[in-house]
Amino acid sequence: QVQLVExxxxxxQPGGSLRLSCAASGFKFTDYDMSWVRRDKWPNxxxxxxxxxxxxxxxxxxxxxxTITRNNSDDTLYLQMNNVKYEDTxxxxxxxxxxVGAITGPNAQGTQVTVSS
Numbered sequence: 001q002v003q004l005v006e007x008x009x010x011x012x013q014p015g016g017s018l019r020l021s022c023a024a025s026g027f028k029f030t031d032y033d034m035s036w037v038r039r040d041k042w043p044n045x046x047x048x049x050x051x052x053x054x055x056x057x058x059x060x061x062x063x064x065x066x067t068i069t070r071n072n073s074d075d076t077l078y079l080q081m082n083n084v085k086y087e088d089t090x091x092x093x094x095x096x097x098x099x100v101g102a103i104t105g106p107n108a109q110g111t112q113v114t115v116s117s
Contacts (some may be wrong), residue, residue, distance in 0.1 A: 009111030022094030029075040035102035
């Protein structure tokens with residue numbers, strides 16, 4: 001059974017940093033590009049990383065501030081969020097796939113990021 005379990009969210013001040021994690025299981029992690037998506041914003045897709053981690057893409061709103069990485073040895077996806085802004089506030093989910101076609105897990109819980117002073 002596919003499971004994607006997000007963690008690492010919380011309350012952070014503008015300009016601060018957070019690191020989101022996603023523990024993947026139930027499928028072969030290295031067979032999939034992976035992405036981070038967010039709730040209630042457009043575009044909902046935020047960043048993607050290729051199967052081997054060699055390619056990444058981001059929406060313009062987070063370029064230069066967010067970094068997506070993956071550890072294929074322990075099936076974990078990360079999103080390093082630096083210089084966060086109020087508009088980054090929402091729930092974040094990890095997803096299998098590339099870009100807007102990425103699909104969240106069947107029982108996605110997400111992790112809430114709240115940017116507030």
